[in-house]
Amino acid sequence: MIDVIIAEDHRLVRKSLCLALSSAGDIRIVAEASDGETAIEAVANVPAHIILLDYSLPGISGVRLIREIHQQIPELPILMLSMESSPEVVNQTIAAGATGYVTKGAKLDILIEGIRNVAGGGFYVDPMIEPHLA
Numbered sequence: 001m002i003d004v005i006i007a008e009d010h011r012l013v014r015k016s017l018c019l020a021l022s023s024a025g026d027i028r029i030v031a032e033a034s035d036g037e038t039a040i041e042a043v044a045n046v047p048a049h050i051i052l053l054d055y056s057l058p059g060i061s062g063v064r065l066i067r068e069i070h071q072q073i074p075e076l077p078i079l080m081l082s083m084e085s086s087p088e089v090v091n092q093t094i095a096a097g098a099t100g101y102v103t104k105g106a107k108l109d110i111l112i113e114g115i116r117n118v119a120g121g122g123f124y125v126d127p128m129i130e131p132h133l134a
Contacts, residue, residue: 001026001027001028002026002027002028002049002050002115002116002119003028003030003047003048003049003050004021004027004028004029004030004048004049004050004051004052004115004119005029005030005031005032005033005039005042005043005046005048005050005051005052006018006021006029006031006032006033006051006052007032007033007034007036007038007039007042007051007052007053007054007057008032008033008034008052008054008057008081009034009035009054009056009057009058011034013104014032014034017052018032020108021111021112021115024112026116027112027115030046030047030048031045031046031048033057034057034058035057035058035059035060036057036058036059036060036061036064036065036068037059037060039051039053039057039060039065039069040060040065040068040069040072043069043072043073043076044072044073048076049077049119050076050077050078050079050115050118050119051069051076051077051078051079052079052081052115053065053066053069053078053079053080053081053098054080054081054082055080055081055082055083055084055089055093056082056083056084062092062093063092063093063096066078066080066093066096066097066098067096067097069097070096070097077099077100077118077119077121078097078098078099078100078118079098079099079100079101079102079114079115079118079124080093080098080100080101080102081102081103081104081111082101082103082104083103083104083105084103085103085105085126085128085129087129087132087133090125090129090133091133094125099118099122099123099124100114100117100118100123100124100125101124101125101126101129102114102124102125102126103126103128103129105128106126106128110126110127114126
């Protein structure tokens with residue numbers, strides 16, 4: 001079972017992700033966060049295999065949040081989930097320590113594949129944006 005923390009500020013999106021990912025059979029949502037501070041708190045207090053992290057959260061977000069999570073638990077894989085698909089943002093998040101990146105426009109099977117890959121120690125980028133990266 002892959003234990004996942006979901007950090008997403010939009011409640012409807014977060015709850016939809018929880019429901020959809022739980023249907024995969026091998027993914028369990030162990031914590032939810034709606035802002036950067038709550039994400040840091042969840043990472044510190046809830047054992048997980050991966051954090052699914054929205055790039056734009058209230059409070060601490062983006063590259064700064066990735067760095068703060070890595071400072072607390074360097075081995076925790078971070079899969080970014082964002083509406084943003086520009087190569088600059090994707091490259092910045094990867095350089096900061098994210099181990100994967102999926103756009104919110106991706107199909108559910110792409111997100112699940114990304115979670116499985118990153119939780120298993122791999123690196124994953126949404127196939128729709130990978131060709132545009134440096």
